[in-house]
Amino acid sequence: xxxxxxxxxxxxxxxxxxxxxxxxxxxxxxxxxxxxxxxxxxxxxxxxxxxxxxxxxxxxxxxxxxxxxxxxxxxxxxxxxxxxxxxxxxxxxxxxxxxxxxxxxxxxxxxxxxxxxxxxxxxxxxxxxxxxxxxxxxxxxxxxxxxxxxxxxxxxxxxxxxxxxxxxxxxxxxxxxxxxxxxxxxxxxxxxxxxxxxxxxxxxxxxxxxxxxxxxxxxxxxxxxxxxxxxxxxxxxxxxxxxxxxxxxxxxxxxxxxxxxxxxxxxxxxxxxxxxxxxxxxxxxxxxxxxxxxxxxxxxxxxxxxxxxxxxxxxxxxxxxxxxxxxxxxxxxxxxxxxxxxxxxxxxxxxxxxxxxxxxxxxxxxxxxxxxxxxxxxxxxxxxxxxxxxxxxxxxxxxxxxxxxxxxxxxxxxxxxxxxxxxxxxxxxxxxxxxxxxxxxxxxxxxxxxxxxxxxxxxxxxxxxxxxxxxxxxxxxxxxxxxxxxxxxxxxxxxxxxxxxxxxxxxxxxxxxxxxxxxxxxxxxxxxxxxxxxxxxxxxxxxxxxxxxxxxxxxxxxxxxxxxxxxxxxxxxxxxxxxxxxxxxxxxxxxxxxxxxxxxxxxxxxxxxxxxxxxxxxxxxxxxxxxxxxxxxxxxxxxxxxxxxxxxxxxxxxxxxxxxxxxxxxxxxxxxxxxxxxxxxxxxxxxxxxxxxxxxxxxxxxxxxxxxxxxxxxxxxxxxxxxxxxxxxxxxxxxxxxxxxxxxxxxxxxxxxxxxxxxxxxxxxxxxxxxxxxxx
Numbered sequence: 001x002x003x004x005x006x007x008x009x010x011x012x013x014x015x016x017x018x019x020x021x022x023x024x025x026x027x028x029x030x031x032x033x034x035x036x037x038x039x040x041x042x043x044x045x046x047x048x049x050x051x052x053x054x055x056x057x058x059x060x061x062x063x064x065x066x067x068x069x070x071x072x073x074x075x076x077x078x079x080x081x082x083x084x085x086x087x088x089x090x091x092x093x094x095x096x097x098x099x100x101x102x103x104x105x106x107x108x109x110x111x112x113x114x115x116x117x118x119x120x121x122x123x124x125x126x127x128x129x130x131x132x133x134x135x136x137x138x139x140x141x142x143x144x145x146x147x148x149x150x151x152x153x154x155x156x157x158x159x160x161x162x163x164x165x166x167x168x169x170x171x172x173x174x175x176x177x178x179x180x181x182x183x184x185x186x187x188x189x190x191x192x193x194x195x196x197x198x199x200x201x202x203x204x205x206x207x208x209x210x211x212x213x214x215x216x217x218x219x220x221x222x223x224x225x226x227x228x229x230x231x232x233x234x235x236x237x238x239x240x241x242x243x244x245x246x247x248x249x250x251x252x253x254x255x256x257x258x259x260x261x262x263x264x265x266x267x268x269x270x271x272x273x274x275x276x277x278x279x280x281x282x283x284x285x286x287x288x289x290x291x292x293x294x295x296x297x298x299x300x301x302x303x304x305x306x307x308x309x310x311x312x313x314x315x316x317x318x319x320x321x322x323x324x325x326x327x328x329x330x331x332x333x334x335x336x337x338x339x340x341x342x343x344x345x346x347x348x349x350x351x352x353x354x355x356x357x358x359x360x361x362x363x364x365x366x367x368x369x370x371x372x373x374x375x376x377x378x379x380x381x382x383x384x385x386x387x388x389x390x391x392x393x394x395x396x397x398x399x400x401x402x403x404x405x406x407x408x409x410x411x412x413x414x415x416x417x418x419x420x421x422x423x424x425x426x427x428x429x430x431x432x433x434x435x436x437x438x439x440x441x442x443x444x445x446x447x448x449x450x451x452x453x454x455x456x457x458x459x460x461x462x463x464x465x466x467x468x469x470x471x472x473x474x475x476x477x478x479x480x481x482x483x484x485x486x487x488x489x490x491x492x493x494x495x496x497x498x499x500x501x502x503x504x505x506x507x508x509x510x511x512x513x514x515x516x517x518x519x520x521x522x523x524x525x526x527x528x529x530x531x532x533x534x535x536x537x538x539x540x541x542x543x544x545x546x547x548x549x550x551x552x553x554x555x556x557x558x559x560x561x562x563x564x565x566x567x568x569x570x571x572x573x574x575x576x577x578x579x580x581x582x583x584x585x586x587x588x589x590x591x592x593x594x595x596x597x598x599x600x601x602x603x604x605x606x607x608x609x610x611x612x613x614x615x616x617x618x619x620x621x622x623x624x625x626x627x628x629x630x631x632x633x634x635x636x637x638x639x640x641x642x643x644x645x646x647x648x649x650x651x652x653x654x655x656x657x658x659x660x661x662x663x664x665x666x667x668x669x670x671x672x673x674x675x676x677x678x679x680x681x682x683x684x685x686x687x688x689x690x691x692x693x694x695x696x697x698x699x700x701x702x703x704x705x706x707x708x709x710x711x712x713x714x715x716x717x718x719x720x721x722x723x724x725x726x727x728x729x730x731x732x733x734x735x736x737x738x739x740x741x742x743x744x745x746x747x748x749x750x751x752x753x754x755x756x757x758x759x760x761x762x763x764x765x766x767x768x769x770x771x772x773x774x775x776x
Contacts, residue, residue, distance in 0.1 A: 002232050003260050003280065003480055004083055005034035005681050006615075007622045011488060011640055012039050013049045018060075018069030022076035027649045030656075032677025035083035035232065037622060039488065041070065042221060045094045045203075049640065050488070051087075052237065053094025053204060055101040057218045074230040083232040085260070088222055090248065091241035096203035099158050104205065107131065109160035111180025119214045121196035121206045123342055130182040133159075134189035134202050142183070145172040152176060154183060187565070193338040198241065199430050200335040210243040219255060226256045233260030235283060240265065240378050240429035243422050246276040253278045262482055266454040268376045272477075274383040281481020284622060285454025288484055290470055291614050292449050292497060293462035294704055295606040297723050300504035301460045304446040307511055311526025318527070320444055320458050325372050325398070327443070328435035330559070332368035336434065339427045343367050346420040347412065366405040367424070369395040370413070377429040381416035388413060441491060442558035445531040447504060448538065449497045453489055461504075464704045464722070468692040471706065475618035475690040483619035485610060486627050488640055493624075493633035496538035498610055499596075499603030503534065505725040506598060513537075513595045521581035521588050524574055525561045528554065532575065536582060538603075539632040540596045547579045550634045602725045604664045605768040608672055609704070609720035612769045615676040616708060616718045618690050628673040630666040663767050675747045676771060679716060686716040686773065693717060695760060697736030702727045703760060705738065714742060714774040719760075721768035733761040744772040 008028050010021050021036065028036055040051035043061040051061065060067045077084050095104045103116040108131065111117065112124055122131055135157055136142070145154055147166065152159040152175060165178040176183060184192065189202050196206035209215045225231040234256065239245040245263075252261060261279040267286045273279070305317040312318065332340050344364040373394040379387050392410045396403040415421040441451035450457035474481070485494035492500070503510045514533055523529035532551050536542070539550075555562050555575055562568040581588040607630070615621045624631075626643035629651075633639040651670055661667035680687055686708060693705035702722050709715020719738070721727065737757045745752045749766055752775060763770050 001258050001260055002083060004085065004233065004620050005684060006032070006620060006677050007035045007037040007085055007482070008033040009037040009487070009622055009624045010039065011049075011625060012041050012051065012064050014047075014063040015049075015642065017063075018065030018073045021065075022069070022073040024645055025073075025076040025080040025082055027645060027652070028082060029080040030649075030652060031623075031628065031674050032679075032681050033082065033623070034677075034681050035085050036073070036077055037085040037235070038073075038087060040087045040089055040237070041065075042088070045096055045100060048094070049637070052089050053096065054089050054092075055094045055097075055104075057093075058221050060221065070225070070230055084230065085233040085235060085262075086222075086225065086231050087235040087237060088219075089237045090207075090209050090218065091238045092198040092204040092206050094203060095205045097158075098160070103207075105160055108133075108179070108181050109162060111162070118211060119207050119217075121208055123194040123345070126342070126345065127182065127194040130180060132182050132184050132188070132192060132194050134184050134186040134193060136183050136185045138185040139188075141185070142173050142176065145176055145183070147172050147175060152179070159183070189338065190335050191337040191341060194342075196339070196426070198238065199434055200331075206241065208243065209248060215248075215251060219252070223255050226259060231259075233262070236261060236263045236279070239263045241426055243426060245380060246274060246278070249278045260480070266377055269456050269459060271376050274380045276380075276383065281478045281619070283487070284482040284484035284619070285452075285487075287474070287482070287614065287617070287619055288452060288490075289455035289459075290462060290467060291483075291485065291610050291617075292452065292455070292501065293459060294464070294467055294613065294720075294722055295498065295501045295610060296447065296449060296461040297504040297726060298461035298463075300447075300507050303507045303511075304504070307507075307514070308446045308527070308530070311514075311530060313526070317446065318444055320440070323444060324436050324440045327439040328372040328431050329368060330439065331431050331435040332371055336427070336431055339430065340364050340368050340371075343420060343424055343427060346418075346423065347409070348420075362402060362405050363409075365399075366395070366402045366409055369399050369402060370406065370409070371424075371428045371431045372435075373398065374428045374432065377432045378425045379428070381414065381421060381425065385414055438557055439559055442531060442554050443527060443560060445527045445534070447500065448492060448531065448534045449501045449504075452491055452497065453487075464692070464694075464701070467704065468706065471618055471690050479618055481619050482622050483614050483617060484622045484624065485614050486624040486631065486633075486639065487622075488624070488636060490639060491635045492535070492538060493631045493639055494610060494627060495603070495607045495630050496535070496632045496634065498606035499599050499632070500534050500538040501606050502599040502602040502725065503537075505602060505723055509595065509598060513591065516591055517578070517588070520585065520591075521578040522574070523578050524571065525555075525558075528558055528561065528575070529578075531558070532578065535634055536579070536592065537596055537599065539634055540592065542632070542634075544579065544583050546634070546638055547582070548576055550638060551575050551579055553635065601664055604668075605721055605724040608663065608668060608767060608769050609722070611669060612672055612676060612718055612771060613704065613720050615673065616680070616687070616716060616771065617706070618708075621677075621680070623673060623677070628670045630669060668767060672748060672767075672769065672771075679747055679771065679773070683716070683773070685710075685713075689713070689715060693719075693738060695736050695738050697734065697760075699727055699730065699733050699736040699760070702733075703736070703738070717744065717770075717772040719763060719770040719772070721764060724768060733759065733764065736760045738763070740772075742774045743776045745775050747771040747773060 041060050041064050042054045043056035043059045044051045045053040060070050098105050106114045106116045166175050198204035242248050262283050263279050264283045308317040347363055370391050373391040392406050396406045413424050444457055556564045561571045655671050689710035691707045693707050695703040704720045704722050707715050707717045737759045740755050742755050
């Protein structure tokens with residue numbers, strides 16, 4: 001099996017095709033990248049910029065370059081010595097435009113008789129034999145249906161007609177009543193939908209890749225990539241949505257000839273990948289959480305908690321566990337109610353659990369309470385059976401009136417061979433993602449760095465000793481798992497978070513800034529105000545359009561004062577006004593720029609330190625497109641903006657020609673990224689182990705350092721500065737030093753240092769980081 005040393009993620013889209021990626025391979029090679037990592041490239045909904053809404057799994061998207069583009073990219077990658085990693089989407093298909101998806105069109109036209117009926121996960125009985133499509137503005141809109149060219153039309157929506165269901169002159173409503181589908185008002189999706197989706201996205205319909213022919217047809221093109229030598233590995237999107245993730249991965253390994261596979265799996269603290277997962281690791285959110293917490297000052301927690309309580313108007317700060325229980329119940333009782341009711345319909349009648357019908361509210365309530373009590377995304381029965389039992393016990397403690405129902409449900413949920421047991425596992429992760437990542441993370445706002453995908457925000461900071469322990473475990477158990485700092489899904493990019501982390505070292509100034517903003521540009525939701533002002537400070541400078549788009553999304557995701565389904569226009573206008581004040585009110589602009597100027601040098605230090613740690617720690621480091629420069633993005637689609645690669649190419653050439661840079665210059669990040677990637681690629685023997693390196697002296701706690709050499713061998717030594725403002729206020733490195741066993745050279749500056757005690761003030765004089773390699 002060929003494995004990557006590092007990867008570089010590219011967002012392939014109509015405006016940046018596979019041909020464009022092919023032209024970039026020389027730059028990626030020069031940067032030091034080992035593999036190019038592509039977003040989904042199978043044919044997707046027309047105009048899709050992300051590609052996760054695949055409509056035809058048998059072809060490479062023509063608008064993304066098509067099969068010819070993939071061949072060109074693969075050829076260019078091979079010539080540059082690069083491998084190819086491709087993101088694929090096995091859980092669902094895009095169905096927003098039925099004519100674009102032959103599988104879905106067949107399902108709508110032929111109903112249960114369609115060959116593809118088995119491919120989609122539809123509860124036909126619940127729909128009285130029809131597939132419910134929530135596309136109407138309201139049920140009253142049936143009067144707006146039209147018959148055009150042998151199709152049923154609703155504005156721009158097109159639907160097929162069953163054979164023999166239409167005679168010229170028929171009324172559109174009567175024809176609609178004869179179809180295998182029923183068009184219903186979009187609000188009915190919450191409780192009445194009868195097909196599985198990706199989370200709560202009605203236009204992404206789940207498919208059943210556990211069925212052999214569905215797997216084969218959904219992976220026919222993917223299989224060709226490996227037969228023809230076009231790809232070397234795969235990134236698997238959302239495996240938690242699959243009926244049998246471990247079975248899927250085993251079959252995928254067989255199909256690809258044992259190639260490198262990563263899963264987009266979020267691991268909660270202390271959670272491990274199931275032992276029967278045939279893959280090399282995750283896409284790196286677990287690593288991201290560990291790195292971020294190194295640069296958060298633990299002493300700030302109490303004061304930020306106090307600010308949180310004050311802005312909430314309560315005596316104590318938000319209780320995160322209570323919050324996520326509430327947000328998850330909001331999801332189970334709201335946008336994913338259909339999924340909970342489908343589970344309830346599967347509960348069989350037994351002597352222990354008589355009359356368990358969907359009409360019995362206790363059954364659905366108990367199922368929802370169990371999912372709301374889940375500490376992880378899902379179980380993988382029989383792996384994780386103890387977690388399921390623990391969740392049921394926790395639910396019973398929270399809701400003692402449901403204890404008997406819960407006790408009777410537990411053995412049914414533990415039966416992985418039953419549809420109920422299987423589907424319950426598929427549902428718990430959906431609720432976690434929507435209730436935690438997409439709701440609670442916009443409500444629990446004391447420090448935005450901590451509410452990143454895959455993180456537990458109650459873990460406020462991580463000490464060097466704690467980090468070393470986790471890295472030694474990673475080296476021993478997950479050496480080929482990906483590490484990352486930014487992805488297409490992160491709520492904030494790495495440099496935005498690095499600057500926000502600096503707030504933990506400037507809490508008094510942060511409090512004063514927030515109080516000032518709440519007076520001159522008030523947001524009538526204290527926790528949201530904290531989120532918004534952190535985002536603006538972290539991303540500044542940013543355009544009005546970017547910030548306005550972000551604050552609307554953040555407010556609606558939080559769902560406290562407005563929402564996607566029922567927007568509060570008055571509240572949203574006030575939030576928008578606060579953003580406008582940044583650009584239109586000189587006092588607000590000045591206050592923001594003063595605060596950003598305070599944070600900026602420490603944010604830059606955090607950025608460089610986090611980057612060198614991520615690039616050199618155990619695992620396979622990924623660089624998200626463009627982040628070799630400063631990238632202060634917010635949540636999608638802000639983090640998927642076009643990248644100026646020509647500027648980066650020219651800057652790299654200038655650095656290689658001897659151009660100088662300073663720590664706060666974005667070229668310093670490019671220098672660091674290129675030198676670390678090149679060293680990992682060209683000298684892999686320097687990265688075959690892991691051991692902590694400790695400083696001695698008054699500022700020793702401000703250093704995070706490790707040696708990547710194997711036991712008894714000299715490897716690359718990484719040095720990174722922690723808590724730079726506190727370091728500065730306390731007098732700098734002073735007499736703090738590290739002991740070097742041999743003479744070394746810093747890959748970043750070219751400076752050499754002798755064996756023995758070397759002062760950190762000398763080692764880190766130019767940059768807050770160093771990458772040392774033995775020269776004797």
